[in-house]
Structure formats: C-alpha cells, structure tokens
Amino acid sequence: MRRASPVNFVYGLVLLLAVALVGGARAAEKPAPPRPQLKDILSAVVELSALVPAEARTARSLGLERNGNGVVIDHDGLILTIGYLILEANSVTVTQADGRVVPAEVVAYDHDTGFGLVRARQALGVTPLRLGRSHDLAAGDPVLVIGHGGATGVTAARVASRRPFAGYWEYLLERAIFTTPPHLNWGGAALVGPEGRLLGIGSLMVNDARQGEAAQPGNMFVPIDLLQPIFGELLASGHSGTPPRPWLGVIGRRRAGHDQVRSAGWIRHGKC
Numbered sequence: 001m002r003r004a005s006p007v008n009f010v011y012g013l014v015l016l017l018a019v020a021l022v023g024g025a026r027a028a029e030k031p032a033p034p035r036p037q038l039k040d041i042l043s044a045v046v047e048l049s050a051l052v053p054a055e056a057r058t059a060r061s062l063g064l065e066r067n068g069n070g071v072v073i074d075h076d077g078l079i080l081t082i083g084y085l086i087l088e089a090n091s092v093t094v095t096q097a098d099g100r101v102v103p104a105e106v107v108a109y110d111h112d113t114g115f116g117l118v119r120a121r122q123a124l125g126v127t128p129l130r131l132g133r134s135h136d137l138a139a140g141d142p143v144l145v146i147g148h149g150g151a152t153g154v155t156a157a158r159v160a161s162r163r164p165f166a167g168y169w170e171y172l173l174e175r176a177i178f179t180t181p182p183h184l185n186w187g188g189a190a191l192v193g194p195e196g197r198l199l200g201i202g203s204l205m206v207n208d209a210r211q212g213e214a215a216q217p218g219n220m221f222v223p224i225d226l227l228q229p230i231f232g233e234l235l236a237s238g239h240s241g242t243p244p245r246p247w248l249g250v251i252g253r254r255r256a257g258h259d260q261v262r263s264a265g266w267i268r269h270g271k272c
Helices: 006-022 038-043 228-237
Strands: 045-051 065-072 078-082 091-095 101-109 115-120 142-146 154-167 171-180 190-192 198-210 216-223 248-255 258-266
Touching: 038 045, 045 078, 065 198, 078 198, 091 115, 101 228, 115 228, 154 198, 154 216, 171 198
Parallel strands: none
Antiparallel strands: 045 065, 045 091, 065 078, 078 115, 091 101, 101 115, 142 154, 142 190, 154 171, 171 216, 190 198, 198 216, 248 258
C-alpha cells in the first residue's frame, strides 16, 4: 500500500478544517470565494535569518543570530513576521521552500503589537497569503500553524483561549490567541484558518495555552486584526507612530523561593 504524501495529508487537514466551520452553512448563503491552493499557502511561509551587531541593545537578550518564519503578504515581497526576529538586525535573508536564498531589508518594527516587516530585494515568485479576520476566532476553532519547510512545517491545532497577555518588556495584547498543541518553530509562524487566510503571527511558546487543572502547553499568536490600523504608517515611517514611552520600573523574578530584582532603571528611548 502506498503511503500518503505529507502534502496530501496536510491538504486533507485543510479540508477537514473547512468542513468543520462551514459545513453547517445554509445553502441560501452567498458562495464563499475560492480558497487558495495548499501549495501557495505553504510557499508563502518562508524562513528568515537575521544577524545583529554585538553592540545592539537586544544582542544579549535575543542573540546575534536569529532564525524564524515570515509570511509573504504582497506581490512585491513584503513579509510579515514577529518583530523580535529582526529588531536591530543589520542583515536579513529569506530562504524559500525550494532552498533559494534572497537578501531582504527591514521595513518596520512595532513594539506595541510585536509585528515586524521585511521586504525581499529580489522577486520571490510566490502567491501572497491573504489576510483574514481574527476577531471572531474563539476557543475550540480549528486552525493550522505553519512554519517554513513545506508540509513538514505544519501542525493541526485548535484555539485554546483568547485572553490578555502581558509581557515583562512592557507589552500587552488584549486578546492574544493561544493554540494547542505547540508548534516547535513558533517564531513568526503563520496561523491559518479554514479559509486559507492569515489570522495571526506566532510569538511564543507557553506552558498554559489552556489554563486550569488540565493546563496544556501551546503557542501565543499576535492577532492579525492589529495590523490593519497601523499598516500604512509602518510602511511610510517604519513604526506605528505611537509616542515613545520612557519606562521607569523594576522587574521582579522569583527564583528558588526568593524574590529577586532582575533589573531596574531608565530606558532612554522607551520601547525596548
């Protein structure tokens, strides 16, 4: 008996997800637009590699070499990713599914959402992934988490919860998307719904994607709806236009039963 290829397996997952959400739709409803081809969805998720100078503020905390994912969102090589991958980078490259490596440049970084944008300096020749709406995404909804590498980078998942997420780096999302099971290559990964549209960008792996006594690990995604209000300003100026905040504060950590202050001080330009 022939084994099903990974691509066919993933395609089956996509169909199952679509049936789960739209199977109960009334026949009288207006027909939905055609869904993108699976090969186009997979090709739109690329690998990003960034190099950061040793003197950069984030070099110690985030590293000098950073690797993750990005999602091609227009026909001119614009790629959406999670911002920490490209923050303060002086070199960025894109590796496509066929192994071709293309240089890229940083376009924008937004601290408030965590989004980052880069643009390939050469034509990528892929169909961009269309943006969806994450507002109505709810616990229990089926999704795909897609990293670079084609079908082997795909994980079938479900939304575990929608809730606030607060990061110690002065970061707050009101309705972050948490999914389970975890995808091991989460940074910049695409969260794709049954319609084949982008619903979020991967940010973190967490231990409590599902909370309570039956807590489960998973991933946290930045909702795609946060991009549209700032998209034009990001392209025009490289940032969202919100005023910088000169944070003054203390970060407390509990280690081995003791409360310890990790750092305190003034962040000169705000938004570290």
